[in-house]
Amino acid sequence: MEFNHSLILFYSSNYTMWANNVLQDDGIICKLVAVPREISSNCGHCIKIEFALKEKAHELLTRKHVKIDRIVDI
Amino acid sequence: MYFGFLISDQYKVSVMKKLESQNNLIYFDNAATTFPKPETVIEAVVECMRMYGANPGRSGHWLSVKASDIVFKTRLALANLFGVSNPMHVVFESNATSALNLAIKGLLSGKGHVMTTSIEHNSTIRPLHRFEKDGVIILDILEGDSRGVVSVSEFKKAKKNNSKLVVINHMSNVTGVVQPIREIGKWCRENNIISIVDCSQSAGVIDIDLKKDFIDIVAFTGHKGLYGPMGIGGLVLSDSFDYRMIKPLKEGGTGSLSDEINHPCFLPDIFESGTLNVPGIAGLLKGIEYVTEFREEIETKKRELSRYFIAKALKKVEGIKIYSGMDSLGVISFTIKGLSPSHITNILSENYNIMSRQGLHCSPLSHRKIGTFPEGTVRFSFGVFNTTKEIDIAIKCLNKLVKEKSKNGV
Numbered sequence: 001m002e003f004n005h006s007l008i009l010f011y012s013s014n015y016t017m018w019a020n021n022v023l024q025d026d027g028i029i030c031k032l033v034a035v036p037r038e039i040s041s042n043c044g045h046c047i048k049i050e051f052a053l054k055e056k057a058h059e060l061l062t063r064k065h066v067k068i069d070r071i072v073d074i
Numbered sequence: 075m076y077f078g079f080l081i082s083d084q085y086k087v088s089v090m091k092k093l094e095s096q097n098n099l100i101y102f103d104n105a106a107t108t109f110p111k112p113e114t115v116i117e118a119v120v121e122c123m124r125m126y127g128a129n130p131g132r133s134g135h136w137l138s139v140k141a142s143d144i145v146f147k148t149r150l151a152l153a154n155l156f157g158v159s160n161p162m163h164v165v166f167e168s169n170a171t172s173a174l175n176l177a178i179k180g181l182l183s184g185k186g187h188v189m190t191t192s193i194e195h196n197s198t199i200r201p202l203h204r205f206e207k208d209g210v211i212i213l214d215i216l217e218g219d220s221r222g223v224v225s226v227s228e229f230k231k232a233k234k235n236n237s238k239l240v241v242i243n244h245m246s247n248v249t250g251v252v253q254p255i256r257e258i259g260k261w262c263r264e265n266n267i268i269s270i271v272d273c274s275q276s277a278g279v280i281d282i283d284l285k286k287d288f289i290d291i292v293a294f295t296g297h298k299g300l301y302g303p304m305g306i307g308g309l310v311l312s313d314s315f316d317y318r319m320i321k322p323l324k325e326g327g328t329g330s331l332s333d334e335i336n337h338p339c340f341l342p343d344i345f346e347s348g349t350l351n352v353p354g355i356a357g358l359l360k361g362i363e364y365v366t367e368f369r370e371e372i373e374t375k376k377r378e379l380s381r382y383f384i385a386k387a388l389k390k391v392e393g394i395k396i397y398s399g400m401d402s403l404g405v406i407s408f409t410i411k412g413l414s415p416s417h418i419t420n421i422l423s424e425n426y427n428i429m430s431r432q433g434l435h436c437s438p439l440s441h442r443k444i445g446t447f448p449e450g451t452v453r454f455s456f457g458v459f460n461t462t463k464e465i466d467i468a469i470k471c472l473n474k475l476v477k478e479k480s481k482n483g484v
């Protein structure tokens with residue numbers, strides 16, 4: 001199956017905003033979108049990035065200690 | 075003499091115009107809350123309420139995202155200000171009082187020994203005294219030197235096997251005296267004792283770096299030296315501090331883990347139930363930017379204004395006794411022989427439009443320490459928008475008061 005995008009989910013919007021700032025500061029293009037209900041019951045948003053950038057984003061966020069809930073490819 | 079006019083230049087015009095329209099009001103009560111605020115702070119609060127007044131972290135729409143972003147950016151600014159690398163270690167509360175209550179009550183679940191100082195504000199001493207009265211803790215209030223300044227040797231002497239917490243007010247809101255937090259922080263770290271610093275008066279005036287100062291927790295308030303609005307404050311926890319030692323005092327909606335009835339156990343959500351004061355947070359961000367930009371000028375200006383007042387008042391005002399040192403950064407307590415503090419501040423306010431504060435300043439311990447309990451003192455506290463001209467006017471008014479007293483035999 002081919003994926004175009006990944007959704008990075010966080011436990012709380014505080015981490016989502018942190019991640020958004022970290023990714024943008026590093027020039028990684030990302031977008032905040034409402035968390036799809038079928039994926040999680042969390043109120044709020046997650047980060048949508050191109051599938052090709054997933055590993056880079058993951059590595060960067062881990063290095064900066066931004067805790068991720070999970071990554072869902074879509 | 076250098077008074078850091080740079081600070082005012084950008085902001086002076088609009089601020090001064092407003093004050094002139096209030097009959098040359100002189101505001102010397104900046105330790106209670108700074109006033110006026112920089113225009114940028116006011117604009118940020120209004121912009122938030124007008125343009126993006128949505129609930130942060132709750133909804134998926136972009137307006138909520140904008141609100142969450144300003145909350146994050148303020149967290150980051152506070153983390154930078156206090157030398158912490160993890161912005162999630164910044165916890166918002168409504169002021170220093172609620173922040174200190176969270177830290178003290180959240181930490182003191184079991185028995186133990188706690189040390190504090192004789193210059194504490196009631197926001198520290200009352201919760202600690204409650205635990206003492208309830209038999210949970212043994213409390214030692216260290217006397218310090220004649221000004222209440224404590225030393226490591228005093229802590230060493232007072233330490234017990236079960237010492238678990240030290241709470242220190244960094245800068246006295248009565249005399250302006252400053253505690254050596256780095257030395258004490260270092261000693262606490264070496265002795266495995268948690269340190270909390272109340273930086274209500276010092277934040278924005280003196281640098282505080284949790285890492286370099288070896289401090290575990292600071293409690294800050296946004297509306298004093300950080301020039302933000304009232305109703306916003308919080309805790310900053312050092313990167314190495316294990317926040318799980320603090321039990322949350324409230325639980326509820328956080329916008330996170332909404333499918334669970336278990337409260338989140340991660341920072342900052344664990345301590346931040348309920349909707350945050352986003353307009354206050356937006357204003358605070360501008361306040362932090364302001365004090366960061368003018369950091370050195372602010373310190374210089376407050377020091378110079380204090381020196382100017384002390385030197386001139388001692389020369390010109392008969393019977394004045396000043397309880398603050400020449401090194402004070404804007405907080406000056408004084409009494410005038412034969413005049414009660416409340417009489418002085420009433421006349422200053424009613425007849426001369428000068429705002430100052432009388433009494434005990436929520437710190438009875440400090441007044442016992444300097445020998446002014448229970449009458450208290452008059453406190454003049456200067457902010458960045460005050461001038462030597464205003465001090466000259468105030469000194470003239472104090473003089474008149476003294477003369478009227480001798481005339482009327484008050």
Ligand SMILES: Cc1ncc(COP(=O)(O)O)c(C=O)c1O
Pocket residue numbers: 105106169170171172195197243245246247272274275295296307436
């Ligand atoms: C030293 C000190 N600690 C704590 C506080 C409490 O601040 P807030 O009223 O913002 O909670 C004050 C305010 O006067 C203070 O001066």
